[in-house]
Amino acid sequence: MCTGLSFTTHDHYFGRNLDLEFSYHETVTVTPRRFPFDFRMQPSSKEHYAMIGMATVADGYPLYYDASNEAGLSMAGLNFPDNADYKPVDPERTNIAPFEFIPWILGSCASVEEAERALESVNLADIPFSEEYPQSPLHWIIADRERSLTVESVREGLKVYQNPYGVLTNNPTFDIQSFSLNDYMHLSPRQPRNSFAESLSFDAYSRGMGAIGLPGDLSSKSRFVRAVFTKMNSVCGESESESLSQFFQILGSVAQQRGCVLVEDDDKYEITIYSSCCNTDRGIYYYRTYENSQLSAVDMHREDLDSDALVTYPLVTGQQINFQN
Amino acid sequence: MCTGLSFTTHDHYFGRNLDLEFSYHETVTVTPRRFPFDFRMQPSSKEHYAMIGMATVADGYPLYYDASNEAGLSMAGLNFPDNADYKPVDPERTNIAPFEFIPWILGSCASVEEAERALESVNLADIPFSEEYPQSPLHWIIADRERSLTVESVREGLKVYQNPYGVLTNNPTFDIQSFSLNDYMHLSPRQPRNSFAESLSFDAYSRGMGAIGLPGDLSSKSRFVRAVFTKMNSVCGESESESLSQFFQILGSVAQQRGCVLVEDDDKYEITIYSSCCNTDRGIYYYRTYENSQLSAVDMHREDLDSDALVTYPLVTGQQINFQN
């Protein structure tokens, strides 16, 4: 399904794997400050923070999968089937359609703290974008360089969780995902010590045995545990090159290879369509695709951010090979 | 530690992850047909198959980690600590030093079948390359487009195993590795069915749950199981671009991220220094490094293969980014 990640070295990086069995013609999309957001149940936003991210542009509207704004706040929507429960419009609350959620937050908030306050009144209203683009069941990760939140609209209402991992996958709900980590607290990047029986001797026959028990399948709970372990134990230099590489290495630990996850109804396979990483301090959005492992990049500050027109870059999806001879 | 992989679509591909906490200044090295191999205990080889692969060149000698020859045969040496047991020189047998093993096989054999016959008389003799390059404990995977072998020199003698997986990692010995797969025979890329209790209902709450139980740590047995599962279930088109991408995706499923495997004596971390993939039909050697995710390539047929001089290409290790704006 998907994995979202927030990671801070010298700069702050935010991105995700998009795992699906098909592609929606997504593009790297820059929304400048004066692109008009006409919210369905809220006043229009004529001027707002500029943002960059991955989006399908439909009828001139950027349906963002993940994005970062010029103030350093980021947000991604991840699949949340059977659990996402959007509500009827509630006149007492700030009604936001799920497809508007990323633009609304990133347009107006500069930090997780501001987003947290904005969320206090939010009702995620069951308003689809169009007949062609029906409602997607989603939950969200919102992050700046210091903190992350998880936002879930479930049967009981809107839940806003502190996310100390900077990682989000999919089902089950975030409270159960977090609780499940307790069963892995003994994992370690160090070699195991014998606590089984003093009188026996054991053979640590391979490096890496301290993490035996870490799940390796691609279901969302297993990816969550694995991504949290990899991220929390990550060791990385401060440079852009080191940071980017480490970020994509972490995402690689939960990438989906074609053939491992069969979607039976369609006889298709879920794969990691793209992996992205935005340097939120510099406004540069990097990505790679399943078939093209080279990083491509779009720098939002090379666009006219005071414009009112979207700028889109189609993905470079073919393998780009550097022949040395 | 390491993972070796053989994979066939339209063409045959062979490569590996090299997982270590340091680098030996390895280069992509082409050995043309007339480069003289002066074997320690065997007649010199004045003319042989040309080969390409990753090597440290020491005193003018290519110490190959992995290589493929122009006839389509490939071979890689992987770490095999505590198990590798090289023998005294045995005058009754064909004595080959471990560092000569790859050149000797690839220089003279065009297929696994030929290698199998050559191995019948081999004794891996405990002859180090030099004081500076002491003996490495290794075992090997030898592959062509049809089949793979595993070769292990252990206390009991030289063992040659059929390797129906086209995958090799490290410890324990290959017979135990293979046996351990039995415990995972129920894993599947399909969703699980309820066989727990007819009267209960269950929720397949995420895609990918059919492989729950697949180990996710980086120890060599866990990487073996994971790589075999990913490779055997791999679905891939026939083109060069699709095949390369899939090959590196499979290797990615067992890559080592910095921080996850601490080498305590040195306070260093094992990482996937490079991942390689040779199209053995075309003689093109592709690789990427921990920090540079773009594929670089060297084509052996663009060199003078009738020469007697090694050709080496240093690795491109910095992140190569394709800016779209």
Add this chain to the structure above:
Amino acid sequence: MCTGLSFTTHDHYFGRNLDLEFSYHETVTVTPRRFPFDFRMQPSSKEHYAMIGMATVADGYPLYYDASNEAGLSMAGLNFPDNADYKPVDPERTNIAPFEFIPWILGSCASVEEAERALESVNLADIPFSEEYPQSPLHWIIADRERSLTVESVREGLKVYQNPYGVLTNNPTFDIQSFSLNDYMHLSPRQPRNSFAESLSFDAYSRGMGAIGLPGDLSSKSRFVRAVFTKMNSVCGESESESLSQFFQILGSVAQQRGCVLVEDDDKYEITIYSSCCNTDRGIYYYRTYENSQLSAVDMHREDLDSDALVTYPLVTGQQINFQN
């Protein structure tokens, strides 16, 4: 910690393992119909269903751990640390002290359905029995021959869950316990079939491999999964002897052996102090203890059930051996 079990063959059986590092001088205790229950916040009960079960009798009051009444309803309290949250007295609701909960339900309800209705108004009030017997953090299983409930008073309030397993252990909360079963839906008493890779052959080298993945430790979530698997797949005749044996075999699959669970504060070990099984149709309470594997039994119908005085039987704890020569 503990495991509760409800099991129906020809008759209905209800019981539990009590797992602790110490014993409270518990006795098999019959409460006849006219024993007066003076509830703290409810009218006294002068006449009620008779019941039999395991209790510590303190100041003449039966503090039941588990019990069954003459109408066939049963209930057991199991340890629920950190999660149990008893509430202030609420004048709008039926306030029951936790130590009164078993007598109050079993005194007045003949079935799970009646208990369910009674629970609608219940508030588990934070009223301890005495200074000497402080509040225990508990949750409960209530069962008749057809159905089981789990009752938990947690921070959010009183939760009443349908329990289709007839099994209860301890933490985490029942909703998370139930959800965790999804990860085991592929387990089976049948041998596994190869779904890993068609082209490979595997060896089902031992019977019982269809349940590989079933957790074997003694933590409460692992015991829950194991007890549910064992119970749901249980095959048993209809006789009293077969049923009793099977019941104790199921409880045996989650018994705690001295040495496996260290309670570090006390340097003591949790063990299965007793295992019980009440035939709720006949009113016979069977039990065995850690050291005495023979079943002992008390038949409530051999007591004067119209009396107002408790009858207690101390446990037979020494090993009772039947010498054949």
Add this chain to the structure above:
Amino acid sequence: MCTGLSFTTHDHYFGRNLDLEFSYHETVTVTPRRFPFDFRMQPSSKEHYAMIGMATVADGYPLYYDASNEAGLSMAGLNFPDNADYKPVDPERTNIAPFEFIPWILGSCASVEEAERALESVNLADIPFSEEYPQSPLHWIIADRERSLTVESVREGLKVYQNPYGVLTNNPTFDIQSFSLNDYMHLSPRQPRNSFAESLSFDAYSRGMGAIGLPGDLSSKSRFVRAVFTKMNSVCGESESESLSQFFQILGSVAQQRGCVLVEDDDKYEITIYSSCCNTDRGIYYYRTYENSQLSAVDMHREDLDSDALVTYPLVTGQQINFQN
């Protein structure tokens, strides 16, 4: 299948679970010193150590499953399908039929050391007992109060392993079983400590979490790991009652409940037919059966051990209940 166990407190105890889907009319059988053993390929033994154990007596011959002799040496045969490989008669060696192996060792050896010497010349010859009782594929555990051995006749020949665990189950071969313990060296009866990530806090929500990862299914490798863990961490007093109870508790941790292991060819279920424990210092053989949890016992020293006639006691298999009222 089966589990064998050797355990020493003040006295030494030896026994096993017999796990099968049928029973062979086994009896507790005392073989006195002058019962004549007419070995097929060895001289008859007219006088030998007396022994007691579980046997099917066929044509007047005790086919022992497990037994202990009056000198304190014990031995049990356990199922070893597909691996056991008995050999043609070898005139250079001491040829023993598998069915003679227990009488031959226990008749003449007083200790593991003596057995070890005797084994040096043994060839387990492929000589069946009779047409009615064909060859069983077995391997053996031999134990005294100090040490245990595992004996396996496999394709490569007769293997005698030191067994520092005092535990034997079934497949795979003992070297692989022993090696597999390395993957569990981190298990502990203590609570886990957080080594996952310093900056995160975890909740050890249940006692017993230090052994998370211990396998809970009934396949032979999983039973081996579980029995070794339970035995090596066992805490037990010195008395007969405590020792017996602990021994049967350890065996209980790997007992097979009816329904959990389906034998598909027969549509039958493997269960723990009996569990035995011989106090080898006193010569008392205790057992219980699937349906009778009370211990029954036979004391060899109450028989005439200088006799030449077998003494057999049928098993007490019905539940023996001690009614307290």
